[in-house]
Amino acid sequence: MSQTSEHPAVQILKQASDQLDAFFNSLLGRCAGAPMTLLRSIHYSLSAGGKRLRPALVLESFRACDGSPQRLASAQAAAAAIELIHTFSLVHDDLPAMDDDDLRRGRPTNHKMFGEAVAILAGDAMTTMAFEVIASDADPALIPILVRELAAASGPLGMIGGQVLDIEGENKCLLLVELRELHRRKTGALLTCAARMGAIAAGAPADTLQQITDYGGHLGLAFQIIDDILDETSTPEQLGKATQKDRHAGKNTYPTLLGLDESRHQASLELDQAVACLAPLGARAESLRQIARFVVEREV
Amino acid sequence: MSQTSEHPAVQILKQASDQLDAFFNSLLGRCAGAPMTLLRSIHYSLSAGGKRLRPALVLESFRACDGSPQRLASAQAAAAAIELIHTFSLVHDDLPAMDDDDLRRGRPTNHKMFGEAVAILAGDAMTTMAFEVIASDADPALIPILVRELAAASGPLGMIGGQVLDIEGENKCLLLVELRELHRRKTGALLTCAARMGAIAAGAPADTLQQITDYGGHLGLAFQIIDDILDETSTPEQLGKATQKDRHAGKNTYPTLLGLDESRHQASLELDQAVACLAPLGARAESLRQIARFVVEREV
Numbered sequence: 001m002s003q004t005s006e007h008p009a010v011q012i013l014k015q016a017s018d019q020l021d022a023f024f025n026s027l028l029g030r031c032a033g034a035p036m037t038l039l040r041s042i043h044y045s046l047s048a049g050g051k052r053l054r055p056a057l058v059l060e061s062f063r064a065c066d067g068s069p070q071r072l073a074s075a076q077a078a079a080a081a082i083e084l085i086h087t088f089s090l091v092h093d094d095l096p097a098m099d100d101d102d103l104r105r106g107r108p109t110n111h112k113m114f115g116e117a118v119a120i121l122a123g124d125a126m127t128t129m130a131f132e133v134i135a136s137d138a139d140p141a142l143i144p145i146l147v148r149e150l151a152a153a154s155g156p157l158g159m160i161g162g163q164v165l166d167i168e169g170e171n172k173c174l175l176l177v178e179l180r181e182l183h184r185r186k187t188g189a190l191l192t193c194a195a196r197m198g199a200i201a202a203g204a205p206a207d208t209l210q211q212i213t214d215y216g217g218h219l220g221l222a223f224q225i226i227d228d229i230l231d232e233t234s235t236p237e238q239l240g241k242a243t244q245k246d247r248h249a250g251k252n253t254y255p256t257l258l259g260l261d262e263s264r265h266q267a268s269l270e271l272d273q274a275v276a277c278l279a280p281l282g283a284r285a286e287s288l289r290q291i292a293r294f295v296v297e298r299e300v
Numbered sequence: 301m302s303q304t305s306e307h308p309a310v311q312i313l314k315q316a317s318d319q320l321d322a323f324f325n326s327l328l329g330r331c332a333g334a335p336m337t338l339l340r341s342i343h344y345s346l347s348a349g350g351k352r353l354r355p356a357l358v359l360e361s362f363r364a365c366d367g368s369p370q371r372l373a374s375a376q377a378a379a380a381a382i383e384l385i386h387t388f389s390l391v392h393d394d395l396p397a398m399d400d401d402d403l404r405r406g407r408p409t410n411h412k413m414f415g416e417a418v419a420i421l422a423g424d425a426m427t428t429m430a431f432e433v434i435a436s437d438a439d440p441a442l443i444p445i446l447v448r449e450l451a452a453a454s455g456p457l458g459m460i461g462g463q464v465l466d467i468e469g470e471n472k473c474l475l476l477v478e479l480r481e482l483h484r485r486k487t488g489a490l491l492t493c494a495a496r497m498g499a500i501a502a503g504a505p506a507d508t509l510q511q512i513t514d515y516g517g518h519l520g521l522a523f524q525i526i527d528d529i530l531d532e533t534s535t536p537e538q539l540g541k542a543t544q545k546d547r548h549a550g551k552n553t554y555p556t557l558l559g560l561d562e563s564r565h566q567a568s569l570e571l572d573q574a575v576a577c578l579a580p581l582g583a584r585a586e587s588l589r590q591i592a593r594f595v596v597e598r599e600v
Binding site for chain 2: 031033034035037038039042088089092095096097098115116117118120121123124125127128129131132134135136140143144145147148150151152154155156157160161163164165167168
């Protein structure tokens with residue numbers, strides 16, 4: 001924990017997190033008049049913290065692409081929207097019919113606090129709110145592409161499709177190439193989308209957008225490999241959620257397929273490639289490099 | 301059934317339904333590469349038919365507002381999007397943690413066919429697809445407002461908020477004014493949104509949009525009152541889903557609060573008001589009048 005808290009990326013993530021907390025409070029204010037149970041359930045999961053990695057990626061990718069102050073509102077809307085989508089996916093993922101988790105970020109899961117029905121509806125509501133935030137707060141010229149990016153990364157070909165692959169892969173022995181594809185969708189799509197939306201909000205040219213996209217792809221894979229490793233090697237107290245769950249659920253992970261050492265090596269290779277993608281962006285992309293290192297070096 | 305099948309609105313609804321079926325097939329084609337289980341689950345619920353009332357409202361409202369052929373693609377995208385949102389809400393509503401229904405539109409519910417986890421994810425995916433359709437197919441100038449309309453009507457202040465009120469109202473005796481508010485959100489918001497999106501796609505002026513909005517509000521209330529009545533008076537064979545469920549679930553309905561006769565009278569009053577709102581649109585709005593009459597006279 002102490003090593004992680006001193007990581008240079010921690011300040012970057014904290015900045016994004018503070019901005020986001022303020023934004024979410026104003027967002028819930030816009031929902032005045034909605035049933036309080038629903039708003040409390042949404043607020044419960046949005047305010048549970050977490051690393052806030054995806055919004056930080058949006059904002060730092062925006063900065064690395066020299067986004068102008070006039071365009072910042074679009075990046076901030078995208079940052080809030082992607083955290084809403086990520087949080088909805090955690091709430092639904094924790095449901096008894098899915099991973100059946102009681103603990104998330106060190107607290108009872110949403111359905112443990114509010115019941116399954118409200119948790120399902122809170123997740124649904126966060127999805128609609130994500131698209132509403134973009135359509136309300138982003139530059140009108142950017143709204144079509146930002147909505148398309150977020151919807152595609154979340155939908156059948158992205159995160160939600162990856163979750164189905166994850167369920168279907170339980171108790172089957174996947175090939176590494178299949179596991180990689182599963183991870184690319186389940187986790188990678190949204191992380192890549194975060195980096196892309198920041199670049200799009202900044203108005204980055206096509207070659208820069210491609211570099212950012214490639215960075216996001218390698219980062220996403222590194223993230224999921226480390227997630228798999230931490231699930232094996234950490235205690236519930238360290239992670240704030242149940243651990244060794246993958247193994248018990250018969251899920252395919254990098255450690256089960258490759259062992260811990262080779263998994264760490266693979267994560268490190270992905271990190272190197274992520275950082276290499278940023279070379280053309282020079283010093284502007286230092287925060288994105290720090291985030292990538294944090295993703296691999298983190299202990300939670 | 302025979303009376304319903306001869307209703308003049310049946311042809312209007314069938315036209316919308318045929319257009320939609322073709323659209324949904326091409327939409328699922330765009331998802332090629334997504335897990336087949338997920339696509340089958342989505343297709344299962346989208347192809348189950350239903351009245352297709354909401355897309356018909358979009359298209360007929362567009363026509364009543366003299367929408368030009370150049371703008372038709374926007375109305376068609378909105379029609380598909382709103383049926384995706386409606387269908388997702390049915391799939392989630394039927395889950396064991398919600399209304400726990402085994403039968404929908406005369407067939408096993410989605411989770412009975414595909415399991416709860418896939419049903420939850422299919423509902424989630426239909427939400428993202430709804431916003432993606434608008435952002436991909438509508439006129440770029442209309443995308444921000446159409447996304448905002450759909451998100452607001454679906455979210456905490458609209459349909460999803462109404463579903464929470466519905467759950468919270470179980471086994472409590474609501475005042476009529478509370479029940480009206482519940483219905484306005486749970487069913488009315490999306491029906492009103494359908495009518496509004498058609499008018500917006502057509503580029504209707506503000507006064508026409510207001511007339512269409514008022515029409516949608518009365519239509520939505522009439523629809524839900526009749527739904528409540530049919531739940532009381534029909535057999536599962538007639539409705540294609542379980543009946544007398546509201547009473548057993550301790551839900552507040554118009555018949556339990558007012559009795560069947562007074563409920564029918566209230567529905568008829570709402571119909572009159574819906575039709576009256578269309579007076580300034582003259583003969584152009586005849587299909588919208590037929591739809592309103594169908595909503596009150598239907599037997600399924």
